[in-house]
Amino acid sequence: MGPPYSILDLVSLCDNFHLSSSPEPLVPWRLDPSPESPVIGLLRPQIVTKLQDETTNVWHASWADEGQKLVAISFASGISTPNQRNAAMKELCERWRDEGFLSDIIGKSKWRNEMYPVYANPFGAQYVEDEGKGTENYVFEMERSACALFGVVTYGVHMTVYEEDDQADVKIWVPTRAKTKPTWPGYLDNTVAGGIPSGLSVWTSLVKESMEEASIDADVVKAHARPTGAISYFFARTSAGWLQPEVEFVYELRVPPSVKESEREKFRPKPLDGEVEAFELLPLDEVLERMRAGRFKANCAVVIIDFLIRRGYTTPDNEPDYMEILTRMHSRFDYEKWGGLCN
Numbered sequence: 556m557g558p559p560y561s562i563l564d565l566v567s568l569c570d571n572f573h574l575s576s577s578p579e580p581l582v583p584w585r586l587d588p589s590p591e592s593p594v595i596g597l598l599r600p601q602i603v604t605k606l607q608d609e610t611t612n613v614w615h616a617s618w619a620d621e622g623q624k625l626v627a628i629s630f631a632s633g634i635s636t637p638n639q640r641n642a643a644m645k646e647l648c649e650r651w652r653d654e655g656f657l658s659d660i661i662g663k664s665k666w667r668n669e670m671y672p673v674y675a676n677p678f679g680a681q682y683v684e685d686e687g688k689g690t691e692n693y694v695f696e697m698e699r700s701a702c703a704l705f706g707v708v709t710y711g712v713h714m715t716v717y718e719e720d721d722q723a724d725v726k727i728w729v730p731t732r733a734k735t736k737p738t739w740p741g742y743l744d745n746t747v748a749g750g751i752p753s754g755l756s757v758w759t760s761l762v763k764e765s766m767e768e769a770s771i772d773a774d775v776v777k778a779h780a781r782p783t784g785a786i787s788y789f790f791a792r793t794s795a796g797w798l799q800p801e802v803e804f805v806y807e808l809r810v811p812p813s814v815k816e817s818e819r820e821k822f823r824p825k826p827l828d829g830e831v832e833a834f835e836l837l838p839l840d841e842v843l844e845r846m847r848a849g850r851f852k853a854n855c856a857v858v859i860i861d862f863l864i865r866r867g868y869t870t871p872d873n874e875p876d877y878m879e880i881l882t883r884m885h886s887r888f889d890y891e892k893w894g895g896l897c898n
Contacts, residue, residue: 559847559848560846560847560849562863562869563879563883565847565851565853565857565860566884567883568849568856569788569790569853569857570788570857570884570886571790571791571793572789572798573889574889574892574893579600579796580896581598581706581798581896582597582598582600582628582896583596583597583598583626583628583893584598584629584705584706585617585628586675587615587629587630587632587635588615588617588627588631590617590627593675593676594893595674595675595694596705597706597893597896599704599796599798602705603625605651605656606628607628609647612631613630613643614629615628615630616628617629637693637695640694641695644698644701645698648661649698659795660700660703660704661700661704664737666700667700667737669698670697670698670752670753671698671710671750671753672696672751672752672753673693673695673696673697674692674694675692675693675694677708677800677888677890679692680692681756682753682754696753696754699752700737702799703792703797703799704797706797706799707800708801709799709802710751710757710801710802711749711751711801711802711804711854712748712764712803713747713748713805713854713858714761714765714780714805714806714808715727715745715806715807715858715859716728716746716769716771716807716808716810716824717746717807718809718812718836719812720812721812724838725838726837726838726839727746727836727837727839727842727862728769728823728824728834728836728837729745729834729836729837729842730744730745730768730769730824730832730833731743731831731835732830733831733832735829736830739852741832742850742852742855743845743851743852743855744851744852746769747764747769747806747824748764748768748858749763749764749767749768761776761804762776766827767827768828769826769834770824770825771808771822771824772821775821775822776808779808779809779810779811780806780807780808781806781808782805782806783805783806783807784861784865785802785803786802786803786805786854786858786861786885787800787803787884787886787887787888788854788857788883788884788886789886789888789889790854800886800888800890801854805858807862846859860880860884861884864880864881
């Protein structure tokens with residue numbers, strides 16, 4: 556598969572992993588040694604071997620068939636609170652980084668110094684700042700760059716900023732990622748996009764990223780951005796195979812067509828934190844052409860496909876793969892099967 560890509564091809568570049576076709580055995584990562592404990596990640600053989608060399612007061616291996624079959628790895632029973640798990644993961648990940656273990660993933664040049672939340676139920680309550688909800692589902696946090704090593708579900712927020720004229724012609728503000736980015740340097744992105752750090756709600760993350768990446772003030776986001784749902788996909792880095800099941804909460808912001816020219820500047824995204832080289836206002840046809848040429852970061856192309864479906868540009872009547880596309884953009888990662896992988 557190569558460019559020019561179809562819409563389904565673009566989805567397949569992002570949702571590119573399925574448990575049934577895994578080339579290697581995967582071991583469930585449970586929260587504690589109990590067989591009923593929630594599965595919080597999937598471990599590849601290289602990580603399983605590494606964890607088995609760790610101290611037994613932090614990590615526990617569960618075996619079956621009289622010790623012949625490894626069925627899960629978990630925190631030891633004494634590591635039972637979020638703070639204890641946070642400390643254990645901090646020590647482990649920083650030590651692996653300093654040892655040079657998998658430096659192409661968690662080396663010092665790849666280290667993000669940003670903590671991601673891990674939830675007992677990846678489809679359960681998210682953290683909500685104003686009401687304090689979601690904390691009962693939160694079980695610990697870990698360094699962002701290490702998440703793929705443990706196969707945990709991660710979360711992000713994406714927003715499409717667009718303009719639409721009286722003839723319903725749409726143009727989208729598209730950024731080019733800086734060539735210094737540790738992932739996908741130089742690719743095209745969504746107008747605003749970023750991970751959701753531990754301790755921040757989806758909305759607060761959107762407001763933060765809008766200013767940091769695109770110089771869009773909080774008052775503009777609060778007045779004009781609206782949530783439109785979410786996409787989810789199971790991504791494996793094709794070069795290394797590390798697993799990244801992800802959920803992206805999707806927003807859009809339409810620049811009001813009646814806004815005065817003197818006020819229009821505050822809607823125009825501009826680089827601020829060095830993660831974006833430049834923004835372009837592109838007609839939808841040009842956006843599609845660049846997507847088909849493979850110039851967009853994989854998950855960002857899927858966010859735009861979601862926009863096309865939502866706005867009625869891609870329909871069951873003009874896209875023969877419509878249902879395959881739609882269902883692949885809302886993956887559950889075969890999560891119900893994770894706990895039984897080694898049974």
